[in-house]
Amino acid sequence: MKLESELAQSIVNKMMSKIPYNINMMDENGYIIASGSSERLNTLHVGALDAIRQKKTLIMERSHGENGQPGVNMPVHFNKNIIGVIGITGEPKEVVPLASLLSTATELLLNQSYANQQKLISETYFNRFLYQWVQVKNALEKNQSLLIDAQKLKIDIFRNRYAIVIKGRHLSNFPVDTSDFKLLIASNNLIILTEYVGNIEKYKHSCQKHKLDIGVGQNTTRIGISVAEAQKVIELRHILHNSEFKYYKQVRLIDKLLSSNLPLDPLIKRFASINQTTAGQELLQTLNAFIENNGNISETSAFLHIHRNTLNYRLKKIKDDLQLDPHNYHDLFHLYIGSLYFAKFVYEQGK
The missing domain is CATH 1.10.10.2840 (PucR C-terminal helix-turn-helix domain)
Structure with missing residues (x-):
């Protein structure tokens, strides 16, 4: 994790609006990346470099030249590594407690930011896996990358599942059982994978209550086929104006007839x-x-x-x-x- 200059400057600006002291924030190499004195940006802060090398907070009691004023330089840690230094100019007895609070707040922000990034990466990886899974129409053994991802995610993709397609508005909040998998293709197109007939009944009831379209494919490991079947159920329900169509088995013959391109x-x-x-x-x-x-x-x-x-x-x-x-x-x-x-x-x- 790296202390970014944008985040550092926003922290400095916020803190300096509350306290009467100049604040500098340095990166892991001791260079100033945020400061109340813009002319000092991108210059080396010797006190911060010493704090990094000694791996501890350094307090300066007296002035030492133009850039050696009294104050404190306190390392900022992430995962037990120093990723930057906070420097506050002023009487040590007054600024050390402030630096400690600021260091702690910065570390908390960095940890939260890292957690959010990891969550996003995890969700993106999981959704990418689901997107690939719902397109599988051939034997699973031929999809090695999918098998590897499934093993990492500890998902048994060799279990037969029904694909359910739901279409309508505001599907991001549609309730899905924790034992099932869901993939929101768009705000109006939701795919659910389930092993359980009981869950299908619950989804049908919710769709009827909220006037949503639902189609259920057949039970298989080739999820892409089941997804296409579920989509076909919804399409044929609209074509034939038959609200009773919910399962592909109800429309399978019709689908085969219409896809045969008979000379009519x-x-x-x-x-x-x-x-x-x-x-x-x-x-x-x-x-x-x-x-x-x-x-x-x-x-x-x-x-x-x-x-x-x-x-x-x-x-x-x-x-x-x-x-x-x-x-x-x-x-x-x-x-x-x-x-x-x-x-x-x-x-x-x-x-």
């Missing part, structure tokens, strides 16, 4: 054409309700609060406009996939 452009265009009118939007809502109710006429009509005949009319209209029959299971599956791709298309257009 002609059908998507027909969906888009129908969606241009209010009546067409009503037809697409009816189709989605029919799919959600497993093709059951009674349940769908009850869900939409319409008569069976009205539902059958709309389904016939869907058949005519989309050239696929909702009553035919093969066509209905085709319509289902088409509705997913169209929902994705609308979502991406709205970004």
Whole structure:
């Protein structure tokens, strides 16, 4: 630890506003780095050099030339090493107690500054490790630097964990269990790694209470895959307007279908054409309700609060406009996939 001139000068300025004595602060080589007399900066202080060499406080009772006035030179220590000297000019019986207090205060400041630096270094190192960890998508054995860091931090990264992604505002204060790991990517994007299903339930409850988005990936050691899954849950919840989606296992099939890039452009265009009118939007809502109710006429009509005949009319209209029959299971599956791709298309257009 080094006594920096900026800190030393701020101490000198503060102290000299309270006491009627000149103060000098010297570095570990005896050069003045802070002083009430600016003309003396960067000059060698012989008394301080003697105090460093003798490793003790030196008191000067009488004047010895221009720069040898009565006063005290007291070493400043850090980790049992002398890193500087405090010199106060004045009658020794008056300035020695002041130098002692100032030396102690300086050492306390240096220790606190060092502790803060070490904490910052530790947090930076830990966050860098977490950032690397949440990107791992291949076998852990292939990530030697990560394994070394994990060993230093005493973290067993070979235990299966769930990745949880939470999105929303003011996430820096989101409560996370001490047994879990958290990484705040931005003020609105939090990643949590946990082994425990019970903790997931707590996070879900907190997110529901504070209206935050949450997605949960699958249990694995390849955390990067689980993080991507959790992010995909949130994305698909917005695409399909389904607030029930919380776990990747709920959307895995949909994700695979949408990532397959099936040749559905002609059908998507027909969906888009129908969606241009209010009546067409009503037809697409009816189709989605029919799919959600497993093709059951009674349940769908009850869900939409319409008569069976009205539902059958709309389904016939869907058949005519989309050239696929909702009553035919093969066509209905085709319509289902088409509705997913169209929902994705609308979502991406709205970004």
